[in-house]
Amino acid sequence: MVRPTAEVELVGGTANRGLVVRVGDTVRRPLRASSTATHALLQHLESVGFTGAPAFLGIDAQGREVLSYLAGDTVTPPYPAWSMTDEALDSVARLLREYHAAVADYRPVGLEWAEPVPSAYVTGLISHNDPNLDNVVFRDGVAVALIDFDLAGPGSALWDVATAVRLWAPLRPAEDIHDVRRGRSLARLRRFADAYGLGDADRLRLVDAAADNHIWCMDYVRRGSEAGHPWFHQRWTTGEAELTDRTNHWFTHSAAELRHALLD
Secondary structure, three states: OOOOOOEEEOOOOOOOOOOOEEEOOEEEEOOOOOHHHHHHHHHHHHHOOOOOOOOEEEEOOOOOEEEEOOOOEOOOOOOOHHHHOHHHHHHHHHHHHHHHHHHOOOOOOOOOOOOOOOHHHOOOEEEOOOOOHHHEEEEOOEEEEEOOOOOOEEEOHHHHHHHHHHHHOOOOOHHHOOOOOOOOHHHHHHHHHHHHOOOHHHHHHHHHHHHHHHHHHHHHHHHHHHOOOHHHHHHHHHHHHHHHHHHHHHHHHHHHHHHHHHHO
8 A cells, every 4th residue: 555645844935834835756835816827937937948946747636736846955044054155145146047038038928927016127027026035945055946936927137136136135224134144235235236147227226126126025915914814914013014114214215325336
């Protein structure tokens, strides 16, 4: 008699916390209204030979999407030392650029995506929109894959870079950075843009894009909290609302310094 493979909960994330499991060499996740679009994106990535994303394998008997499991490490608190290095940061920027190259000519129609990004940052490219620390898979300290495409949809390379650098630099008040990155946000901002190869036009817009991305992301969390999502509610009511206000204020008063770091 063949014993069923055990389900192992995978940590990280907020929207699907406690609902994502590993079963052997697969990952099982809840379906969403935008799942058809996400699956089409993953199938495109596989078709062009991009190995930095999970493959869509189907729907299981419990009605969950089945994805390939990508071996490696994701970055969750307490952050390991290797994940905070400049080399790890560079590799995230390079991985993001490789993803953008893989979707550069992908123009799907008639699909329902999860969360529209501000129209000023929509060029037609399908951006990941959530390259958070726990959504990047590393091997030997090098970023090799993106996971959790739930928020993917029409956006732009600039929007993805703004999202990533806001989280990885990070871009927030120094007193709200509680790891070795404190005091290095400006240097890491510049380094990420350089490692990605961000052009001059997008560098001019990057600071505003990061500030707008913060508003967009936190509004998503706030609405999730108000809708009764337990993990979004916990996050929003245990300091996130206050941090959001502090960070918005910081972006306003630090914009010139951030631009100088990028363009000098």
